[in-house]
Amino acid sequence: MIIELGHFALMLALPLALIQAAVPLWGAHRRHAGMMALADLTALAQFALIALAFATLMNAYVTSDFSVLNVAENSSSAKPLLYKITGLWGNHEGSMLLWVLILTLFGAAVAWFGDNLPPALKARVLSVQAMIGAGFFLFILFTSDPFQRLANPPLDGNGLNPILQDPGLAFHPPMLYLGYVGFSVAFSFAVAALLEGRVDAAWARWVRPWTLAAWCALTVGIAMGSWWAYYTLGWGGWWFWDPVENASFMPWLVGTALLHSAIVVEKRDALKTWTVLLAILAFSLSLVGTFLVRSGVLTSVHAFALDPRRGVFILVLLAVAIGGSLILYAVRAPALQGGGLFAPVSREGALVLNNLLLATGAATVFLGTLYPLFLDAVGGPKLSVGYPFFDRTFVPLMVPLLLAVSVGPFLAWKRGDLRGALQRLWIAFGLAVLVGAIALYVTQGGPILAVGGLMLAAWVGLGAITEWIERTKLNWRRAIHLPRAAHGMTLAHLGLAVTVTGIAGSAWQTERIVVMKPGDNLSIGGYTLHLDRIGQSDTPSYHAERADISVSADGKAVAAMHPEKRTYPLEQMTRGETAIRTTLLADLYLALGDNDGKGGATIRAYWKPLVPWIWIGAVFMALGGVLSLSDRRFRIGVARRRAPAGAAVEPGE
Amino acid sequence: MRRILFIVPIVLFLAVVTYFFVAMRGGYNPSVVPSAMVGKPVPAFDLPGPPSPPNYAGPPVKLGFTNRDMLGRVVVVNFFASWCVPCRVEHPVLMGLGPSANVPVVGIAYKDKGQDAIGFLNEYGNPYVAIALDESGRTGIDFGVYGVPETYVVDKQGIIRLRHVGPLTAESVAREILPVVRALQVQP
Numbered sequence: 152m153i154i155e156l157g158h159f160a161l162m163l164a165l166p167l168a169l170i171q172a173a174v175p176l177w178g179a180h181r182r183h184a185g186m187m188a189l190a191d192l193t194a195l196a197q198f199a200l201i202a203l204a205f206a207t208l209m210n211a212y213v214t215s216d217f218s219v220l221n222v223a224e225n226s227s228s229a230k231p232l233l234y235k236i237t238g239l240w241g242n243h244e245g246s247m248l249l250w251v252l253i254l255t256l257f258g259a260a261v262a263w264f265g266d267n268l269p270p271a272l273k274a275r276v277l278s279v280q281a282m283i284g285a286g287f288f289l290f291i292l293f294t295s296d297p298f299q300r301l302a303n304p305p306l307d308g309n310g311l312n313p314i315l316q317d318p319g320l321a322f323h324p325p326m327l328y329l330g331y332v333g334f335s336v337a338f339s340f341a342v343a344a345l346l347e348g349r350v351d352a353a354w355a356r357w358v359r360p361w362t363l364a365a366w367c368a369l370t371v372g373i374a375m376g377s378w379w380a381y382y383t384l385g386w387g388g389w390w391f392w393d394p395v396e397n398a399s400f401m402p403w404l405v406g407t408a409l410l411h412s413a414i415v416v417e418k419r420d421a422l423k424t425w426t427v428l429l430a431i432l433a434f435s436l437s438l439v440g441t442f443l444v445r446s447g448v449l450t451s452v453h454a455f456a457l458d459p460r461r462g463v464f465i466l467v468l469l470a471v472a473i474g475g476s477l478i479l480y481a482v483r484a485p486a487l488q489g490g491g492l493f494a495p496v497s498r499e500g501a502l503v504l505n506n507l508l509l510a511t512g513a514a515t516v517f518l519g520t521l522y523p524l525f526l527d528a529v530g531g532p533k534l535s536v537g538y539p540f541f542d543r544t545f546v547p548l549m550v551p552l553l554l555a556v557s558v559g560p561f562l563a564w565k566r567g568d569l570r571g572a573l574q575r576l577w578i579a580f581g582l583a584v585l586v587g588a589i590a591l592y593v594t595q596g597g598p599i600l601a602v603g604g605l606m607l608a609a610w611v612g613l614g615a616i617t618e619w620i621e622r623t624k625l626n627w628r629r630a631i632h633l634p635r636a637a638h639g640m641t642l643a644h645l646g647l648a649v650t651v652t653g654i655a656g657s658a659w660q661t662e663r664i665v666v667m668k669p670g671d672n673l674s675i676g677g678y679t680l681h682l683d684r685i686g687q688s689d690t691p692s693y694h695a696e697r698a699d700i701s702v703s704a705d706g707k708a709v710a711a712m713h714p715e716k717r718t719y720p721l722e723q724m725t726r727g728e729t730a731i732r733t734t735l736l737a738d739l740y741l742a743l744g745d746n747d748g749k750g751g752a753t754i755r756a757y758w759k760p761l762v763p764w765i766w767i768g769a770v771f772m773a774l775g776g777v778l779s780l781s782d783r784r785f786r787i788g789v790a791r792r793r794a795p796a797g798a799a800v801e802p803g804e
Numbered sequence: 805m806r807r808i809l810f811i812v813p814i815v816l817f818l819a820v821v822t823y824f825f826v827a828m829r830g831g832y833n834p835s836v837v838p839s840a841m842v843g844k845p846v847p848a849f850d851l852p853g854p855p856s857p858p859n860y861a862g863p864p865v866k867l868g869f870t871n872r873d874m875l876g877r878v879v880v881v882n883f884f885a886s887w888c889v890p891c892r893v894e895h896p897v898l899m900g901l902g903p904s905a906n907v908p909v910v911g912i913a914y915k916d917k918g919q920d921a922i923g924f925l926n927e928y929g930n931p932y933v934a935i936a937l938d939e940s941g942r943t944g945i946d947f948g949v950y951g952v953p954e955t956y957v958v959d960k961q962g963i964i965r966l967r968h969v970g971p972l973t974a975e976s977v978a979r980e981i982l983p984v985v986r987a988l989q990v991q992p
Contacts, residue, residue, distance in 0.1 A: 474814065
């Protein structure tokens with residue numbers, strides 16, 4: 152009975168969304184306050200209804216109610232509670248429900264916190280948000296109903312894909328969706344601005360916090376996915392340029408560009424049409440990502456089950472949402488008034504360079520992901536892509552970006568002094584060269600490109616620190632009074648430097664792959680590994696083969712490590728469980744391979760210097776975003792209280 | 805002139821969507837991509853093997869082979885790479901393919917280093933009776949490979965009879981690969 156309640160709540164949300172899509176828009180056109188204000192109410196009600204629907208499905212998962220088809224297919228009673236909960240979004244239908252939950256959450260947040268928005272803009276934003284919502288409600292109700300009952304419930308469910316039974320991947324989708332769907336707010340703002348025919352500094356100030364929030368979540372989500380791949384796939388790789396990874400990386404690149412270009416709109420009233428386009432593209436790429444994963448157009452490990460009907464439905468949604476907004480853009484954007492002019496060498500110029508490189512990077516990834524299919528469609532010559540393609544096209548694009556990151560913040564608005572900026576960075580430059588020289592000396596003939604990467608990372612990090620020192624003059628009081636957004640930028644750029652350091656450092660990894668018998672020793676990265684025994688263990692979910700390895704350094708025991716190989720009988724799958732010991736400076740990474748049938752087993756041991764920095768850097772970036780988000784000029788209500796002081800803050804309707 | 809710039813995004817998008825739509829209609833299945841190579845002889849190649857065989861219990865493995873080595877029997881050619889994630893997914897299926905269909909499976913490591921490819925097989929097991937390295941990707945291009953994994957069925961005369969794109973699943977082996985292999989095996 153409870154599950155039907157959830158189904159009913161979802162059905163009820165659809166007409167609400169349709170009302171919200173139409174009435175406030177008409178109200179904004181007619182300047183009718185009541186019709187515009189209706190959007191607040193429906194947005195909150197939609198969220199309440201979807202939250203109820205979500206809660207009923209969650210209840211079915213937690214109580215293992217196998218009379219619900221979705222639960223029977225994706226859960227089983229023997230799973231730990233955590234994986235019963237996360238099983239909800241480990242499948243297509245449930246994950247779509249999570250998608251709309253987050254969508255309506257953002258809609259409700261705009262309604263709740265948006266008191267300082269001009270009423271017409273707010274009404275239009277919420278109306279666009281409801282159009283997206285209505286599309287997805289229809290999609291769920293007609294093609295992906297998670298509330299379907301089974302006439303003859305099975306005694307136990309089919310279980311959850313073992314790959315998903317992992318704490319790292321359990322919370323990867325929600326973070327990713329927060330990011331994807333968060334861009335829907337920037338999208339709605341962009342479409343609303345096109346409808347109104349006006350983009351100004353205030354608009355940028357409203358868009359930026361939403362974009363920042365989405366970007367932070369997406370950063371964490373992507374980092375979690377990459378970290379998961381690192382410790383699960385037993386190979387120690389952390390990025391595979393898999394179509395589904397690319398699908399989340401493209402919105403991130405465009406979102407990063409949007410964050411930076413919105414600054415130009417806010418401070419200098421320039422780059423408006425470009426920023427609006429980026430806002431549309433960031434969400435469009437999120438939708439394309441959703442489409443790619445679910446339609447089966449591309450094959451990938453992560454993909455959900457194929458269903459052409461769903462694919463066509465999402466494609467139509469995609470065509471209406473993206474096509475509609477781009478047509479609107481083609482018609483209305485040329486009329487947007489351009490603002491301040493600037494010289495090529497200036498803060499604006501540096502941000503344009505950043506945008507061009509990031510957008511080109513996103514386009515490269517897009518091409519690399521879809522090009523093989525396009526070529527095949529037009530019967531062209533076959534071309535192979537993969538790791539090698541992206542290494543050769545994407546990485547070179549990022550080099551000038553990293554070079555410019557340090558210089559940009561030193562350039563003045565309107566017209567900058569490049570020579571002066573470089574002079575202020577000479578210490579950073581000198582130290583970066585020193586880092587390179589030390590790396591060359593210490594590693595002795597290692598990969599030369601990695602030394603270059605390390606120097607770039609040092610340049611970015613030291614540049615960020617130099618800029619921070621110049622601003623604060625190392626004076627505590629000065630630092631406190633600096634806007635938090637400035638500290639946020641420093642932290643995020645430092646995070647970028649840390650991540651690049653990790654990527655460069657991973658080139659120096661060493662590996663040993665040997666068949667070991669109990670009692671054998673293996674040395675790697677200054678450690679000695681001793682295989683004590685190879686044993687078996689059983690849990691309700693899986694059967695495990697497990698190696699007990701004691702690790703010592705300089706004769707002293709430092710750790711006991713237990714790589715495993717798990718077999719899941721219900722799901723008929725095998726996956727490795729790696730053992731990782733990290734010092735934060737380097738990882739010792741062990742994976743258990745095949746049993747040779749003679750009492751020994753293959754052990755893959757890696758020593759991976761600096762690799763943990765890849766994810767530490769991502770956390771820094773996200774924290775920088777959060778710090779910037781807490782800046783007082785974004786904080787709720789501030790703009791409104793200040794409104795009488797200046798028309799620029801909130802232009803009256 | 806300026807206006808035209810603003811129309812560019814929608815035009816590009818329409819192209820993309822049209823393609824998606826065409827791709828999805830007509831029961832499009834991304835893993836059975838018609839290939840110009842089906843029905844044609846295997847392109848000529850002479851590839852070296854990895855420096856050492858995988859340390860895996862079983863019969864000896866041939867390191868390096870040419871297209872002529874495959875003549876006279878039905879062969880399954882699998883393109884793989886250690887950097888390829890879907891290859892790990894299909895690997896258990898591949899391990900069972902050779903024994904269950906009594907067909908030799910040969911592996912070509914595509915744009916991969918010898919050590920990496922062998923490391924991959926050491927951990928996951930070796931399904932191949934022969935392994936060759938296509939470091940430059942040249943042979944892959946001749947075959948029409950556009951991404952790994954890809955699998956081809958070649959008949960006794962060295963003619964390509966089937967191409968499968970993407971990871972093999974138990975279902976696709978039973979439905980696509982095995983019927984073709986069995987039918988070819990009984991032909992002269």
